[in-house]
Amino acid sequence: MDDAYSIQTTTADEGEHDGLETLTTLKDRDAFLVADPWGDVKDGAHGLFDRDTRLLSRFVLTVGRARPSRLSSGVTRDNVFFACHSTNRPLPPMGGRSAPAGVLHLERRRFLWDRRLFERVRVVNHGTEDILLPLAFEFGADFADIFQVRGTPRAQHGRIHPPTTDGRRVAFRYTGLDGVDRSSCIAFSEPPARLTAERAEFMFSLPRGRRLDLYVECGIDACAAPDEDRFRWNGVQARLAMRRRMRRGASVRGRRSPRFNDWLTQSRTDVALLTTDLPTGPYPYAGVPWFSTPFGRDGIITAWQMLWIDPSLAKGVLTYLAARQATGTDAFMDSAPGKIMHETRGGEMSALGEVPFGLYYGGVDTTCLFIALAGAYARRTGDLTTVRDLWPHLIAAADWMRDHGDSNGDGLIDYARAAETGLSNQGWKDSEDSIFDSQGRFPKGPVALLEVQGYAFAAWRALADLGGLLGDERRTEWAARAEAVRALVEDRFWIEEQGFYAIALDGDGRRMEAIGSNAGHLLFCGLPSRERARRVTRRLLTAEFRSGWGLRTLAKGQPRFNPMSYHNGSVWPHDTAMAAAGMARYGERRAVAMLLDEIYGAATHFHLRLPELFCGFVRETGEPPIAYPVACLPQAWAAGSVFLMLQAVLGVSIDAIEGLVEVAAPTLPAGLERLSVTGLQVGDGVIDLNFQRLDGHVAVMPRERGGVSLRVTG
Structure with a gap:
């Protein structure tokens, strides 16, 4: 992009460079989430955005006032769920001796659906004693425009109204210079022991061998009460929608x-x-x-x-x-x-x-x-x-x-x-x-x-x-x-x-x-x-x-x-x-x-x-x-590149007006002996193409269903 709208970079803590290649992203429709590998929204490009406005500018989980030690994290193969697995650092004394590091397993699992973030925090006590678990979220909503986040300065801003709380929810509102009210909220399935406009503190009693689940939702307008049923039902909808998009068109394997x-x-x-x-x-x-x-x-x-x-x-x-x-x-x-x-x-x-x-x-x-x-x-x-x-x-x-x-x-x-x-x-x-x-x-x-x-x-x-x-x-x-x-x-x-x-x-x-x-x-x-x-x-x-x-x-x-x-x-x-x-x-x-x-x-x-x-x-x-x-x-267009290159290397061209598929002098990349294209719709017909390396050249074996003709040249 032109440098008048240049992109700013930041550096994260714990020695890990916070370029975009280290961030985790989720998207649904016009909403997307950018977070670090812990799942935290902290600074820079981070945030929950909807229609180019940042609805959540801070969302950080701490356990015993410390960030958990990350074990692994990533997004599922279908791009629907993010999960971070971590464990606790030593917990501060709570009426007795402190819990040692490494006895709690924490899983943050989240997805986006219907312009809303759904998250479940699951904690399992693998220690030998019951634990008093201090868990907290820091959060905030700055309603920054995407171009502000990218580094474009603004001389004036609209008005951020004081957040309001009601025991389990915090509501945020911003009136822009364009006269539009933009709002977001964050809600918890359990009432925090202490809730302010920017922090929710919980104190859980977690017996040994037991687990607890805390559900969180964030999105535009008012939040419903999060719970297990809402998390599961909306998660199923998100996954089904992705499967429908994935099933469009032919398959290449x-x-x-x-x-x-x-x-x-x-x-x-x-x-x-x-x-x-x-x-x-x-x-x-x-x-x-x-x-x-x-x-x-x-x-x-x-x-x-x-x-x-x-x-x-x-x-x-x-x-x-x-x-x-x-x-x-x-x-x-x-x-x-x-x-x-x-x-x-x-x-x-x-x-x-x-x-x-x-x-x-x-x-x-x-x-x-x-x-x-x-x-x-x-x-x-x-x-x-x-x-x-x-x-x-x-x-x-x-x-x-x-x-x-x-x-x-x-x-x-x-x-x-x-x-x-x-x-x-x-x-x-x-x-x-x-x-x-x-x-x-x-x-x-x-x-x-x-x-x-x-x-x-x-x-x-x-x-x-x-x-x-x-x-x-x-x-x-x-x-x-x-x-x-x-x-x-x-x-x-x-x-x-x-x-x-x-x-x-x-x-x-x-x-x-x-x-x-x-x-x-x-x-x-x-x-x-x-x-x-x-x-x-x-x-x-x-x-x-x-x-x-x-x-x-x-x-x-x-x-x-x-x-x-x-x-x-x-x-x-x-x-x-x-x-x-x-x-x-x-x-x-x-x-x-x-x-x-x-x-x-x-x-x-x-x-x-x-x-x-x-x-x-x-x-x-x-x-x-x-x-x-x-x-x-x-x-x-980076993701789509492999499919254009495969079409080029296979020499496939399709003319549905003539009902013709042509394959010209096909080849295969090194190390790939066979490749199949199935469910290729051509007009009212369907054709499968199976490519196989044979005696120094690549042969194509078709299977037609309907009025499709194949012509192989070269």
């Missing part, structure tokens, strides 16, 4: 490869966790904690990654974005008629216009990607009913590309932020230092990004294809526009002596000759000639780009190269996946399998959950990849 399957499962559950079922359909939110909201670009790319196995995401994303398409011009929102949303937020600062992201359109690529995804969705599903519903929005988006996206009439889509509050760079590499020339100098606007021209090419081709299906005579014009974009890119961006494309053109038409991974997205869109695609692929696979854990965003040796930066030398899994899919489009399979193996290797060091990005240092024997400390985790 490696045979006799449990570790690889664990990665597939983790990635699928991360996409499911981040997917919120909106009235318009399922939408994958970008990532926790900073981007747990609908983003246009992120939603489109995640839906595209998952399209071959689960088209429902694409339909949900397209429908949602169509409903929020711009109809007017506004510099603060960076909107123009037909433009597709970049980001939406629900917090106080967005509502007041202190930040422009309440409904913000400052993404130059999202409108092109919207059209391109619609074309891919139509071919994948044959769902022309949805396409007809979207058709006015697709035409409006095309009109934006023609009338507003090209500000200087040179045939290329460009950007320059309309207001100083907006993002200075508006492609996916949106940090302020990510676009520059071969000397490291920043461009004069408006800027035409390389990959955006690829998206525009794909959009015009998709529109021509859809026009053919719907009988729109403008399809010839749209096809011509696609070819015109292709010719402009090949003429103006290509650097012959580098065998590569420039990252951008500035407002004077001067090439920004930095060598970046943006060219991989051009391959994904199928714009380059075969010869140039071959040269780009060859360079992307050199040590300039390949870290051993995936492709760097910037070639090593370029000005501003920094493997620890956000966009100038780090590795983004989705970026590697799109480049790999682009290589596969031109027939390259072995290199794609190699890149998939590298990304898998990185995932094994991140507990099989790929972060948004990680540092681009070269892979060293016996050493893990180096984390980027504030990367979102989980993050949607």
Whole structure:
């Protein structure tokens, strides 16, 4: 993100770095929780958030005035429950001798459901004597906006009202400068011995060999009385909802490869966790904690990654974005008629216009990607009913590309932020230092990004294809526009002596000759000639780009190269996946399998959950990849990357309009001998694909049910 909205880091106690890779996260709909490995909410990025407002800013458990000694903690495989197991430190004397350390087992188990945190604290006495157990919670609600938490200062704040208590509950209320009352509460199943506005103290008598359970709830508005039945019933609902999201679409499994399957499962559950079922359909939110909201670009790319196995995401994303398409011009929102949303937020600062992201359109690529995804969705599903519903929005988006996206009439889509509050760079590499020339100098606007021209090419081709299906005579014009974009890119961006494309053109038409991974997205869109695609692929696979854990965003040796930066030398899994899919489009399979193996290797060091990005240092024997400390985790298009790369390596393409599945020269990553894709819906039919390595090549064995044809080539 632009540094005007930069992310602040903090350091936790007990010597453990509190970067996002050490935090635990839960999400349900528009609510998410960020806590440390003990389950405590203490500072920094921590908190229970709902619609970009922090409802719980402190929630710390102590036993005998001390933090328990943590044994283990983590989130269940389905991303529903968090559990922390710990034991006591020596307890202070309570009418006799103190209890020694290590005789109590404490389990904190929690989940989110229906915009509410449910927690059970279970304590078991494994000692030889009865124990008087002093247990306490510290809590607070600051109602901070997500952008405040990220470090954006505010000159004024609303009013935090004094909390109220009623024996088992504490209620918090805040009146924002926007005039909106926001409230939250915390409630306990047992009445505390002492309850204040910021602390609940309990004194339990726990006989040896016995256990006690304390239930806690926190969320918006008033809290019901927590108890075992509410905890169990709501926990079942949360788990069932996750299972429903997980069961959408086809299943992909490696045979006799449990570790690889664990990665597939983790990635699928991360996409499911981040997917919120909106009235318009399922939408994958970008990532926790900073981007747990609908983003246009992120939603489109995640839906595209998952399209071959689960088209429902694409339909949900397209429908949602169509409903929020711009109809007017506004510099603060960076909107123009037909433009597709970049980001939406629900917090106080967005509502007041202190930040422009309440409904913000400052993404130059999202409108092109919207059209391109619609074309891919139509071919994948044959769902022309949805396409007809979207058709006015697709035409409006095309009109934006023609009338507003090209500000200087040179045939290329460009950007320059309309207001100083907006993002200075508006492609996916949106940090302020990510676009520059071969000397490291920043461009004069408006800027035409390389990959955006690829998206525009794909959009015009998709529109021509859809026009053919719907009988729109403008399809010839749209096809011509696609070819015109292709010719402009090949003429103006290509650097012959580098065998590569420039990252951008500035407002004077001067090439920004930095060598970046943006060219991989051009391959994904199928714009380059075969010869140039071959040269780009060859360079992307050199040590300039390949870290051993995936492709760097910037070639090593370029000005501003920094493997620890956000966009100038780090590795983004989705970026590697799109480049790999682009290589596969031109027939390259072995290199794609190699890149998939590298990304898998990185995932094994991140507990099989790929972060948004990680540092681009070269892979060293016996050493893990180096984390980027504030990367979102989980993050949607990072989680979806494995599925796009698998589609690329297997050579699978689906045309539901023709009722055809094509498999072209499939291969498998190293160490994987068999892989199955089951329940692949194609129109009214279903097909299973079983891939197996045989005599140096990969064979595919299908099982069709309904009118699906399979064609194997290569």
